[in-house]
Amino acid sequence: MYEQHFTLRQAPFSIAPDPEFLYLSPGHREAFAHLSYGLTQGGFVLITGEVGTGKTTLLRNLLREMPPDTDVAFILNPRLTVRELLETICDELGITYDHADRASTKHYVDALSAHLLEAHAAGRSTLLIIDEAQNLAPVVLEQIRLLTNLETDKRKLLRIMLLGQPELLDLLARKELRQLAQRITARYHLRGLDRQETEAYVIHRLQRAGGSALIFTRPALRRLYRISRGIPRLINLIADRALLGAYAAGQHRVGWRLIGTASREVLGLPGRRWQQRIAVTAALVLLGITIVTGWFAFTSSDNPVVVTGTRAAAPDATPAIADTGSTPESAPIDDGSNEIAQDGTPTAAPSDSRAERGSTASTAASLAQRPVTPAVAPLPTPAPNASLDEFTRPDLTSAETQARAYAAAYDRWNADVGSVTADMIPCDLAPRVNLQCLGTTGTWQDVADYDLPAVIELWDTGTTPFYGTVIELEGELVTLALGDQTLTLQTSTLANHWYGSFVILWRTPPDYAGSIRPGDRHPTVAWVRDTLVDRERRVAGSLDRSFFDPTLHEAVIAFQRDAGLPPDGVVGPSTWIALIRRADASLPRLVSVKERAADVPRS
Incomplete structure (x- = not known):
């Protein structure tokens, strides 16, 4: 509905586990490594995580990259009896069995064992994947353990992956399942995203859908993280509803207030306007008391006095907290002052200071107890990296910055590719000089781990990205080739400009022809x-x-x-x-x- 309004090719926040939108945070990358390990090793691989953390999406991506010599039995509904489980496995693998013989489960196991031996002899492996495994009954889990006894002298014939919610850990901790727990060869618990990863996740999905990285304001992204707690499914639900709300209001950016409205609609959170009204009323009463007390004190004496106010405590009012879906002590008041202007210029952002998170009533009470003195505006203290004087977008087009960034990267490799111009696809030049491009997303630590020149994608308030080349990275300092200049900056300076996309140039070995795997001859x-x-x-x-x-x-x-x-x-x-x-x-x-x-x- 809103795709055309935001110039998107498709909806970016569908809750379907689409591998095309896969975002690999460090935690998801680790979980995926465990799943990949399960393709090569016997025994059990266990992946757990809260609802909506991305387990099924990782699994779908694994299935898409499954080696062609692997047969997969994928069970999505594990609320099965032992007989139903074995029948489902046989059906998934195309194994024939006697449907009339239901006296025991032996003939199912015999048929499965014969099939696994034949597959092994033919050089094929077999993988059993069970999603939502927390719904398995203990007796069914015990039968799954017995299936791992199907083996040759050197290897297991059946590899098993279990994915489920944290309740699965409690289930496996039961005494009668200790033998199964001991056979788990790799396990990982997938957690929600942190704030930086949440912001990168939103921008990643927007870009995959063909949209701008700046549709959501920075305060909106922070509020989205607080409400969703970094759970990808909640992020998708709230972000999708916020885009719909912006479309309905004719806005082209999603601000802080829209996230709160969307979260109330999606999560069914009640509004708290009545709390705000009570707090504001209390504040006005206290302010009135202060003024009246001061007036009486002033008129009762010929000499000027300092009004100290009353010692009366503030009424027991509920703090005026905007409905963020988070705990009250971490939620600022939604007064509309925390948005970003349409031109992208930040205005006052939600405060993270606990001193600024209290109610209007308590603030007024503290003011009422302070002496009234002439107001003197304090000198402003500049925030670190608040100025962008050291880092501004070059006066070049997006394509020109990209061309110069890749030229700098090729120069670091001493690679003579000739002139890199804006009308070229820079990575097409790499094979001429025995190089390749690897595009990925990650953090500064990921860039440091590759330890090779990296072209990074940067954003400001414009609608197109610009590019620079990381040529040195020392701790928190990054040296960047940007346009015609070389800058050394704090990585924190780029926090609002770089969202994790980068391209590595790497040297290929002689006769390189792509990835190689077991069985290849090259x-x-x-x-x-x-x-x-x-x-x-x-x-x-x-x-x-x-x-x-x-x-x-x-x-x-x-x-x-x-x-x-x-x-x-x-x-x-x-x-x-x-x-x-x-x-x-x-x-x-x-x-x-x-x-x-x-x-x-x-x-």
Whole structure:
């Protein structure tokens, strides 16, 4: 309904688990790594999280990238008996069984075991995925445990993933299920997004839908985080309703007030206008008492006096808190002063100070107890990084800033690609000089982990992005090639301009032709084998050095774990980058040798 109004290709905040809108926060990336691990290892993988944290979306993305040699049984409705569970697994895998024999479950298990052995002999693996697993009965969970006994001498024939809400953890903690709990080889609890991740998530979805990153004002994004607590499903529901409200009001930006209105409609929160009216009335009464007391004190003496007010306590009024859907002590009053002007210029933002979160009544009471003295305006204290004098958008078009940013990145690689102009697609030049582009999203820590020149997408109040190149990153200081100048800034200076999108330029190995995986035969396989040997990893196995055999697969998984990458055994862009970065000391780095030595790799 509102897509045309905001020039969107589609609705950005659908609650359907669409992998096209997948946003990988550090927590979601870790959960996805656990799921990827479950594709290569036997036993159980357990992913838990509150309702709406994105478990099913991760699962849909995993299914989309499932290797072609994997058979999947996917169970969405686990409220099943043992017999119904086994029948469902057989149906999902296309296994025939005797429908008339319902005296026992043995024939189901026998048919499943025969199928798994045949699949293993044919080089195929089998994966059982159960979503909403907190609804499984203990007796059904015990039967699932027994299915992991189907194995050969060297490997499990059935890999199992369980996804569910936190209640699943309580279920597995029961004494009768301790054997199952001991067989869980990887587990992860997915939490909500933090404030920075929430803002990046909203902007990511807007951009994926073809919209501007500035549709939601900064105060609106902060309020959205407080109400949703970083739960993606709640973010989607409230943001979608807020866009609808802005469309109905003829507005092209979503402000702080619209988020509150949308949250009341979506979450069914009652309004609190009556509380505000009581508090304002109390404040006016106190103010009247102060004025009257001061007038009597002034007229009862020939000499000037200082009015100290009364010592009467404020009436027991309910604090005037705007309906944010959060706890009262963290919610500012929604008086409309916290919006951003249509031109994007910030006005007064909601305060985070507890001293400014109290009610109007308590504020008036404290004023009534203070001496009346001539008002002297205090000198303003400038906030850190409040001025953008050091960082402004270059006087160039979006395409021109992009061209100059990529030119700076190529220059860091000493790559002669000729002139990079605004009418080019800069990444098309990379293969000419044995480079590739990797586009992704993340945090400054992610940029530092790649430790290679990065082109970042920046925003101001305009409708198009502009681009700069990170050429150094030392702690909280970033050196940025922007337009025709090189700036060294605090990363916090870019907090309102960079929302996590960046592109890494990386060098490819000889004969590079893309990702490689077990079973592939290609010259780059030999390069990986040699590189791992150079890293003191003994890689024996096949006499054909260009064949990706199981021994090399295990070595790649071990390397990925050491590098903090998803241990899926596939050499894709991130693994290529990690291999090349460690093998070639001449690469252009962002982080100094001293800081790299002090850095502890992420697990």
